[in-house]
Amino acid sequence: MVTKEQILDALRPVEDPEVHQSIVDLDMVRNIEVRGGKVSLEIVLTIRGCPLHSVIEADVRSALSEVPGVTQVDVSIGHMTDEERAAFAAKVRGQSPEAAMATPALLAPDAGVTFLAIASGKGGVGKSTVTANLARQLAQLGYSVGVIDADIYGFSLPGIFGVQEKRPTMIDNLIIPVEVDGVKLISMHYFVPDKSPVVWRGPMLGKMLRNFFGEVHWGSVDIVLLDLPPGTGDMALDVHTLLPQSKELIVTTPQEAASDVAMRAGIMGIRTHHEIIGVVENMAYFECGGCGDRHYLFGRGGGDRVAAALQTEVIAHIPIASMDQQAQSLFQNETDQGSEYRVLAERVAQKLQLKTPNPVSVR
Known part of the structure; x- marks a missing residue:
């Protein structure tokens, strides 16, 4: 039987095409339901009308098609609230929301670049x-x-x-x-x-x-x-x-x-x-x-x-x-x-x- 853990593991290599981080790590995968071989889930995007939503959806379907036992995949697209968007930005920075507000520098002159x-x-x-x-x-x-x-x-x-x-x-x-x-x-x-x-x-x-x-x-x-x-x-x-x-x-x-x-x-x-x-x-x-x-x-x-x-x-x-x-x-x-x-x-x-x-x- 397919489990939610298998679904998340399969989706972990899928990246947001703009920030190049895992959609799982960025908490963009929500509401996973598994019924036999049928899997339904929601991908939550930062903004409405995101031009890359079809790319993410295609990558999700491709990744789940490789999971043994999965016969059907239903993907719905949702959108983040203001609070979720702030948390998303903090994760991209590698910081907590509080730290991101306090120290916003992403490319500091002493960052080794x-x-x-x-x-x-x-x-x-x-x-x-x-x-x-x-x-x-x-x-x-x-x-x-x-x-x-x-x-x-x-x-x-x-x-x-x-x-x-x-x-x-x-x-x-x-x-x-x-x-x-x-x-x-x-x-x-x-x-x-x-x-x-x-x-x-x-x-x-x-x-x-x-x-x-x-x-x-x-x-x-x-x-x-x-x-x-x-x-x-x-x-x-x-x-x-x-x-x-x-x-x-x-x-x-x-x-x-x-x-x-x-x-x-x-x-x-x-x-x-x-x-x-x-x-x-x-x-x-x-x-x-x-x-x-x-x-x-x-x-x-x-x-x-x-x-x-x-x-x-x-x-x-x-x-x-x-x-x-x-x-x-x-x-x-x-x-x-x-x-x-x-x-x-x-x-x-x-x-x-x-x-x-x-x-x-x-x-």
Whole structure:
């Protein structure tokens, strides 16, 4: 005879697809009834209209179909009360509800996570594109990666990843980041009306950044990339203050105008005791598809000048995309850009001494 204990054991591997924890451990399985081979139960979700309810229901049916003796499964969907939702958020945090209210930080600067800020002196050098491709390549190498789009005024990462229309799940004061290509992403894009400008002064910007640490459930992450706003303004200073142990990667293009201001961004990092692990020279050259010759459309040497000034090295030269590639910002591994980004990810992992992960399949 099938027992309730067998049902719970079978459902324990089933995870909430957003928080990646067992639905049994999160107390989402209710009202189990077993009559011979017929099993009925209720799955309680945090919000009404949850877009992933069909995924959970399908996983539940699949898991119970493997239980010997089960011939029929009836699944109903319920919803949590406000009190149950608060308890759920606390469990996700790994805290009691009282502790969650008292100490809300989920990604503390001293939590053992490696932080890497991606900085540039000016806009238009492809800093966000570098951040997105580096994050994606690190995820493909097997690392658990989070990305904070800290460019509050010029947030662009949701567009680069193609997830502008998605929204983080909100559970009380807990935010579940959007996940794409194995990368967990949070951005100001998700918290402002469509195309509305962000007209904030420095203190509000710093508060929003702290919310990205204190209210977003990142789960277990190996590395968090921060896409900084260009220059040396309030937001960049807040990052330097909040994360004194963060490393930095400087992005520039070959032109002297870009490299000069990139040096200033790097010097700011050094003065706030951030280690500069290297320089990425983006749009370094264009390679002719027919003859293979390299053409340096924006000159040469910008990355080397920045690296020399900051006493570091250029760890990647990213070529300019061809006309048929310029509509995209994420590059496949077989492209010249994708190959360079894979090398960049490997060098970053080595420089940051990230623990070697289990490789994942590239799809």
